[in-house]
Amino acid sequence: MNKLMRHTEVVDAIPAGSTIAIGGSSLSRKPMSLVRALAARGAGDFRLIVDVGGPEVDLLLGTHKVSRVVYAFVGFEIMGLAPNFRRAREQQTAEFEEWTEFTVMAGLDATVKSVPFLPTHAGLGTDVLTVNPSFRLFEDPIGGETLVAVPALKPDFALVHVNLADPFGNGVILGDGHVDVLCAKAARHTILSAERIVSPEELQRYGRDVQIHRIHVDGVVEAAWGAHFTGCAPYYRADLAHVQEYLAAARTPATWEAYCSRYVTDVPADYILAVGGPEELVGKLEV
Amino acid sequence: MDYSVDELMITAMARELAGEVMVSSVTSLGALSAYLAKRTHAPELAVLSTPESGMEVTPMPTLTLGQFMTDAQQGIPLTMEDIFDAIFLDRFRIWINPAQIDRFGNVNITAIGPWASPRVAMVGSRGIPEDTSHLSAILYYVTNHSPRTVVERVDFRSGAGYGSERDRLLGQRGAPTRLVTNLGVFDFRGPDHSLSVVSLHPGVSREQVQEATAFPLSFAAEVYETPVPSESDLAIIRASDPLEVRKLEFLGGREAAERLVQIYERERQAMRAALWQNRGRFR
Structure with missing residues (x-):
């Protein structure tokens, strides 16, 4: 029942070509330490599923680990567009499928509920239905109206x-849960990274905040600052100074290469030190 | 009292909000219009604290990137399911700022150029298709009204305006109702539900708004002047946004990002100070 793993073991457990759903939302609670570990390895060819994506999609695209992305949104909010996502879309170096926020949730929920599709009106009258062949229109057998499958x-x-x-895979989320419970339930294998591993007794004190249940979880990795440079409420905020550094680095191949070797490929174990060390991060990001 | 265009727009946007509905605060102009409406004519509004995570937070939440509540604040936590249920039940309002809006109220935040080989790939439709298929009020704003933003036809329909598909599949549900720009206030009561001028901001002429629009505009029978913010409106807006996050929506991308980083740090210090002042209060 003990599911504790290390980052390297997670990387070894995920084969090239896997379809990977990633939780969090734009600059909030993305599993960045796991994503960096995947970005640092050799083979990728991953097919990503994100609802509101940001740096995780961008970093994996920028390190050529992605063949396909299902997304409702990929961006850095007011900080700017996602540079590697933008490049890959414009130069068509990966495949993309545009969904919407609720339909990504519905698609995951359909898997949870073991049905082939779920119906909605969302998307009618938009070009999402024009460019995304996964969605089908059908006639409601009860009322006769047209719906999206x-x-x-x-x-x-x-x-x-x-x-x-x-250690058994129960997880506490203290801020916004985003679509993480759906991701955990829908995936065949779910890996959690956690700011801190605590005993089951301590975890139970969090009551309803224990949003992820161990029956859906296969591995647990301890990762302090594991969402950096996205935020992890209420512990720390997104590191916007680092976001700026990332966006500036992504402007040219040479600076992007340097960014990746500094923060992703060469020193993944020392990442926290590379971004300033825990004391500096506390001073800068804790509220 | 002197006001600026952001404050005029916020005041015009606030007038469109009423009823016991959730109101998104995903952008600063949207958030401030909700705060203003709640503090004036619509106390019943349930204002979301941040993009998604809670409502009715006191004291007033911060404006940059949301998602952060300190121990000095309390509110009602929400899930994504709560948000989308409110959308599907038409108990939700959001001011959306698209990159392009067209004559019939279709909007685009996805791509400039063809979707499969875009000239500029933007962000993706996010939750706009959900809004434009369910809500009885669909509210848009544009801070830089020009022929590049108010266009004849959007390059990609992230949100459904009027047209034959709407007629066939959706009817009035989720149809665009309002556009507020830096030049005026508009509805979709022109011929075939096309964009039509309701009011022009003080000092803006018909010629000027027509020149800034990529297609021939229609004008309501009586076009009036947009009412300016009162002194108390301005006081509420400025107290709610002392670090002036609202001004960033009028700047270019990189400059806005740089200013935001500075404001973000000042905001953190302000939150720490509030925490210190309120220590013990909610324990």
């Missing part, structure tokens, strides 16, 4: 970052 999304893996987890 949202096909089941079936991730092989889900990566989710939580505030606290016990």
Whole structure:
């Protein structure tokens, strides 16, 4: 029942070509330490599923680990567009499928509920239906109106970052849960990274905040600052100074190369030191 | 009292909000219009604290990137399911700022150029398709009204305006109702539900707004002047946004990002100070 793993073991457990759902939302609680570990390895060819994506999609695209992305949104909010996502879309170096926020949830939920699709009106009258052949229109057999069939999304893996987890895979999320519970339930294998591993007794004190249940979880990795440079409420905020550094680096191949070797490929174990060390991060990001 | 265009727009946007509905605060102009409406004519509004995570937070939440509540604040936590249920039940309002809006109220935040080989790939439709298929009020704003933003036809329909598909599949549900720009206030009561001028901001002429629009505009029978913010409106807006996050929506991308980083740090210090002042209060 003990599911504690190390980052390297997670990387070894995820085969090239896997479909991976990633939790969090734009600059909030992305499982960045796991994502960096995947970005640092050799083979990728991953098929990503994100609802509101940001740096995780961008970093994996920028390190050529992605063949396909299902997304409702990929961006850095007011900080700017996602540079590697933008490049890959414009130069068509990967495949993309545009969904919407609720339909990604519905697609995951269809898998959870073991049905081939879930119905919705969302998307009618938009070009999402024009460019995304996964959606089908059908006639409601009861009332006769036209609805969208949202096909089941079936991730092989889900990566989710939580505030606290016990070694058995129960996870506490203290801020916004985003779509993380759906990702964890829908994936065949779910890996949590957690700011801190605590005992099951301590975890139970969090009551309803224990949003992720161990029956859906296969591995747990301890990762302090594991969401950096996205935020992990209420522990720390997104590191916007680092976001700026990232966006500036992504402007040219040479600076991007340097960014990746400094923060991703060469020193993944020392990442926290590379971004300033825990004391500096506390001073800068804790509220 | 002197006001600026952001404050005029916020005041015009606030007038469109009423009823016991959730109101998104995902952008600063949207958030401030909700705060203003709640503090004036619509106390019943349930204002979301941040993009998604809670409502009715006191004291007033911060404006940059949201998602952060300190121990000095309390509110009602929400899930994504709560948000989308409110959308599907038409108990939700959001001011959306698209990159392009067209004559019939289609909007685009996805791509400039063809979707499969875009000239500029933007962000993706996010939750706009959900809004434009369910809500009885669809509210848009544009801070830089020009022929590049108010266009004849959007390059990609992230949100459904009027047209034959709407007629066939959706009817009035989720149809665009309002556009507020830096030049005026508009509805979709022109011929075939096309964009039509309701009011022009003080000092803006018909010629000027027509020149800034990529297609021939229609004008309501009586076009009036947009009412300016009162002194108390201005006081509420400025107290709610003392670090002036609202001004960033009028700047270019990189400059806005740089200013935001500075404001973000000042905001953190302000939150720490509030925490210190409120220590013990909610324990």
